[in-house]
Amino acid sequence: MNFNIYDFTDFVTSVSNWLNEILSPELAVITGMAIIGIIFLLFIALLGLSLVYIERKVCAFFQQRLGPMRVGFWGTAQTIADIIKLIFKEPLVTKNADKFLFNLAAFIVMIAPLLAIAAVPFAKGLHVLDFDIGIFYVTAVSSIGVTGILLAGWSSNNKYSLIGAMRSGAQIVSYELSVGLSLLTIIILTGSLQLSEIVNSQSDGWWIFKGNIPAVIAFIIFIIASTAESNRGPFDLAEAESEITAGFHTEYSGIKFAFFFLSEYVNLFIIAAIGTTVFFGGWMPLHLGNLTFFNNIMDFIPPLIWFFMKVAALLFLIMWFKWTFPRLRIDQMLTLEWKYLLPLNLMNLMLMSIVSLNGWHF
Amino acid sequence: MSNEELKNIILQITPDAELTEEGSEFLNATVKPDQLHFLAEKLRNDKNTLFDYLYCLTGVDWISNFQVVYHLESTVHNHRIVLKAKITDRENPSVDTVSDIWKTAEFHEREVYDLFGIKFNNHPDLRRILLEEDWKGYPLRKDYADEANIVEL
Amino acid sequence: MFTLLDENGKTDTKEFTETQEYFVNMGPQHPSTHGVLRLLLTLDGEIIRRVEPHIGYIHRSIEKMCEKDSYQQVVHLTDRMDYLSCHINNEAVCLCVEKGLQLEIPERVKYIRTIISELTRIASHQLWWGVMGMDLGAITSFLYGFRDREMITDIFEETCGARLTMNYNVPGGVMFDIHPNFRKRTKDFISHFKKKLPEYDELLTGNVIFEERTKGIGYLSKEDAISFGVTGPSARASGFACDIRKKIPYSAYDKVDFKEIVFTEGDSYTRYKARIAEMWESMHIIEQLIDNIPEGEFKAKTKAVIKLPPGEYYQRVETARGELGVFIISDNKKSPYRVKFRSPGFSNLFALDTMAKGCKIADLVAMMSTLDLVIPDIDR
Numbered sequence: 001m002n003f004n005i006y007d008f009t010d011f012v013t014s015v016s017n018w019l020n021e022i023l024s025p026e027l028a029v030i031t032g033m034a035i036i037g038i039i040f041l042l043f044i045a046l047l048g049l050s051l052v053y054i055e056r057k058v059c060a061f062f063q064q065r066l067g068p069m070r071v072g073f074w075g076t077a078q079t080i081a082d083i084i085k086l087i088f089k090e091p092l093v094t095k096n097a098d099k100f101l102f103n104l105a106a107f108i109v110m111i112a113p114l115l116a117i118a119a120v121p122f123a124k125g126l127h128v129l130d131f132d133i134g135i136f137y138v139t140a141v142s143s144i145g146v147t148g149i150l151l152a153g154w155s156s157n158n159k160y161s162l163i164g165a166m167r168s169g170a171q172i173v174s175y176e177l178s179v180g181l182s183l184l185t186i187i188i189l190t191g192s193l194q195l196s197e198i199v200n201s202q203s204d205g206w207w208i209f210k211g212n213i214p215a216v217i218a219f220i221i222f223i224i225a226s227t228a229e230s231n232r233g234p235f236d237l238a239e240a241e242s243e244i245t246a247g248f249h250t251e252y253s254g255i256k257f258a259f260f261f262l263s264e265y266v267n268l269f270i271i272a273a274i275g276t277t278v279f280f281g282g283w284m285p286l287h288l289g290n291l292t293f294f295n296n297i298m299d300f301i302p303p304l305i306w307f308f309m310k311v312a313a314l315l316f317l318i319m320w321f322k323w324t325f326p327r328l329r330i331d332q333m334l335t336l337e338w339k340y341l342l343p344l345n346l347m348n349l350m351l352m353s354i355v356s357l358n359g360w361h362f
Numbered sequence: 363m364s365n366e367e368l369k370n371i372i373l374q375i376t377p378d379a380e381l382t383e384e385g386s387e388f389l390n391a392t393v394k395p396d397q398l399h400f401l402a403e404k405l406r407n408d409k410n411t412l413f414d415y416l417y418c419l420t421g422v423d424w425i426s427n428f429q430v431v432y433h434l435e436s437t438v439h440n441h442r443i444v445l446k447a448k449i450t451d452r453e454n455p456s457v458d459t460v461s462d463i464w465k466t467a468e469f470h471e472r473e474v475y476d477l478f479g480i481k482f483n484n485h486p487d488l489r490r491i492l493l494e495e496d497w498k499g500y501p502l503r504k505d506y507a508d509e510a511n512i513v514e515l
Numbered sequence: 516m517f518t519l520l521d522e523n524g525k526t527d528t529k530e531f532t533e534t535q536e537y538f539v540n541m542g543p544q545h546p547s548t549h550g551v552l553r554l555l556l557t558l559d560g561e562i563i564r565r566v567e568p569h570i571g572y573i574h575r576s577i578e579k580m581c582e583k584d585s586y587q588q589v590v591h592l593t594d595r596m597d598y599l600s601c602h603i604n605n606e607a608v609c610l611c612v613e614k615g616l617q618l619e620i621p622e623r624v625k626y627i628r629t630i631i632s633e634l635t636r637i638a639s640h641q642l643w644w645g646v647m648g649m650d651l652g653a654i655t656s657f658l659y660g661f662r663d664r665e666m667i668t669d670i671f672e673e674t675c676g677a678r679l680t681m682n683y684n685v686p687g688g689v690m691f692d693i694h695p696n697f698r699k700r701t702k703d704f705i706s707h708f709k710k711k712l713p714e715y716d717e718l719l720t721g722n723v724i725f726e727e728r729t730k731g732i733g734y735l736s737k738e739d740a741i742s743f744g745v746t747g748p749s750a751r752a753s754g755f756a757c758d759i760r761k762k763i764p765y766s767a768y769d770k771v772d773f774k775e776i777v778f779t780e781g782d783s784y785t786r787y788k789a790r791i792a793e794m795w796e797s798m799h800i801i802e803q804l805i806d807n808i809p810e811g812e813f814k815a816k817t818k819a820v821i822k823l824p825p826g827e828y829y830q831r832v833e834t835a836r837g838e839l840g841v842f843i844i845s846d847n848k849k850s851p852y853r854v855k856f857r858s859p860g861f862s863n864l865f866a867l868d869t870m871a872k873g874c875k876i877a878d879l880v881a882m883m884s885t886l887d888l889v890i891p892d893i894d895r
Contacts, residue, residue: 242546244876325653327651328728331875386827415744437757491571492570492574
């Protein structure tokens with residue numbers, strides 16, 4: 001087994017071969033799936049824990065305070081304590097709630113990011129699914145989550161939840177368009193929907209630099225639209241706590257609430273990961289022209305670290321929005337999408353086509 | 363406008379109003395409950411008085427009678443007056459509402475109804491406001507007794 | 516029936532969709548009613564057709580309690596009404612009692628009361644500003660507001676030992692003399708806050724989303740403001756010049772030079788601007804007084820048992836929320852015959868229905884923030 005931090009292709013292949021050697025082919029596939037499943041569940045749990053902690057610290061930084069400091073060193077064990085609390089809390093169900101849908105909703109919102117994260121290329125050769133329609137797959141499965149939110153709002157038998165769910169439905173359906181179109185703008189340049197291809201096409205420079213002005217516009221639209229799609233501030237109308245208490249998850253408690261909470265953060269990670277992959281070269285290191293020495297140093301940093309560094313930068317940006325801006329109103333949010341972002345996006349798509357046809361990009 | 367001029371105007375509208383400045387910093391005009399709405403409307407709409415701002419409305423239980431006290435101010439002329447409706451009927455006290463003249467009266471009258479049991483005729487929505495709907499008695503009356511909740515010292 | 520309602524609630528002639536109004540109970544436990552206020556909303560989708568406030572969840576019958584208490588004790592109860600302008604409430608009762616006793620108050624007391632009243636007003640507006648941001652979804656402003664409010668509460672703590680319900684006033688003066696550090700700390704605060712207040716503008720005032728959310732929303736006309744008895748910055752944003760400090764100056768307000776903040780637009784944004792401008796004015800007032808506090812007694816001599824001569828006494832003061840009226844009827848006993856508190860919040864609240872018709876739920880929250888309601892003040 002040859003483990004290489006810069007290229008996981010051989011490592012993954014050898015693990016797969018080894019499994020096939022010791023087990024029958026069917027069993028090997030099942031075992032492989034199980035191993036991947038366990039790794040992802042652990043990864044998501046870890047991701048949730050760390051993102052909640054990071055969000056709290058970032059928020060504290062913007063609010064000129066320290067954030068959690070008591071549990072563990074610098075409050076690092078705070079989220080673990082919270083998870084333990086949530087697990088032990090009583091899972092309440094409201095009277096006359098549709099119990100089946102009520103329970104199902106929490107799982108559906110969790111399934112969507114679990115499906116989407118499978119397509120994320122973490123490093124060279126380190127991904128589970130590498131469809132030739134990778135981007136399409138990610139946008140498709142990530143919108144399954146809205147079903148869970150609508151179900152949660154409907155089945156809770158609470159008007160606040162219903163209002164929240166309706167808002168969320170309108171919001172996600174609208175902003176899905178902008179996310180798709182802004183990604184499509186870059187697809188014109190890559191010529192492929194496959195995520196690994198998209199990353200490979202950026203080996204000589206990231207699309208945000210190479211793609212000229214339309215790429216920058218596409219990135220801005222992407223970051224706005226995807227923040228809206230993940231129901232985060234300033235687009236957190238679906239759970240606007242000062243208006244409709246907690247929106248669609250008002251009636252959820254304990255571990256089911258934790259699912260909603262966790263799915264929000266995993267969604268956040270996926271957004272940052274897709275943004276990184278499409279606009280910032282995924283795990284590709286930063287290269288500057290012909291500066292060989294600089295480029296070598298950059299190459300020395302492992303791709304996994306590159307990937308997570310870029311993701312972290314995007315996450316910080318998204319958190320920055322959240323802790324700065326007031327919330328939009330529902331009609332303003334829809335106006336922003338349908339009257340401004342969508343026409344801008346379509347024009348940007350045209351512009352990118354022209355840029356691409358004339359070879360004006362780098 | 364000085365108190366003397368106000369006195370004249372009030373006496374023109376309601377000749378049997380009792381006017382006094384004793385024991386108060388304002389001119390006090392005490393009228394019968396059935397005259398109050400008439401007087402208030404005149405004072406509100408007269409260009410010379412123009413009492414457009416009702417800044418306080420409350421009730422007082424004088425044991426022998428009830429009083430509803432209206433503190434009025436004119437935001438234009440910057441003069442003030444106190445109107446008082448003296449209600450002698452203790453069993454079924456009532457006075458005409460002034461909520462059609464000053465919107466704020468609607469809610470202050472509900473409070474007076476709630477705590478004194480004074481009914482306001484023609485009030486659009488006369489319900490208890492602070493206490494529960496099924497509260498018994500009117501707590502700010504002097505004969506209100508509630509051994510359970512009020513500790514006498 | 517098939518009707519389509521457009522943005523203004525008018526029925527569209529193209530009838531093809533069925534709508535049904537429904538009710539939502541906003542409160543008594545709700546994050547943005549800032550206490551136990553219940554609003555019964557009649558909604559058409561997200562559009563508000565009617566707001567019916569239900570109050571009384573924190574009614575403590577303060578007026579009834581006053582009829583059993585001595586005048587010194589009445590002062591304590593007023594802390595619990597509008598706890599954010601507690602000092603001003605205390606002052607109102609003390610001024611009313613002093614008016615009844617025809618007591619000559621030392622100049623020093625007037626200055627101290629005015630300075631602390633203005634500090635209270637700034638502290639109240641700081642909290643309001645933070646909460647306003649939070650209601651609109653910008654949680655960071657809450658912490659900014661509290662950061663600066665902390666300095667004021669520290670000054671209060673040093674002055675009288677309490678941070679919120681201070682109970683610093685007594686009939687005849689104040690309970691203790693000011694702390695030797697008081698002048699310096701207040702001046703430090705003013706110079707600190709003069710740098711920080713522009714930061715408030717940077718974070719919220721100029722923000723596009725904030726302007727979109729508040730401009731033209733929750734319009735209250737001047738006539739309605741007067742008729743509903745709306746007072747304070749909320750009314751002054753509608754053009755109703757109702758500042759008691761100007762109209763009937765009390766304490767040391769006749770000795771200082773300050774502007775009455777009056778705007779005419781009458782929307783949420785203007786109410787917001789009016790409060791921000793009031794903070795500047797309050798600082799201006801404090802600056803004029805802080806160096807000129809005269810030497811002398813901090814309390815006029817009063818009898819241990821205060822008995823007011825029979826009569827009716829009415830004192831109006833300007834709290835951070837509007838006009839507070841204290842109406843005392845005395846029958847020459849040690850406790851008042853009847854006390855009425857005309858609280859600003861009570862009158863302000865009921866203008867909400869007029870303001871909110873046709874707006875969205877999110878606008879209602881913004882509107883309530885700009886009215887700056889304190890529920891114990893409404894319920895008393």
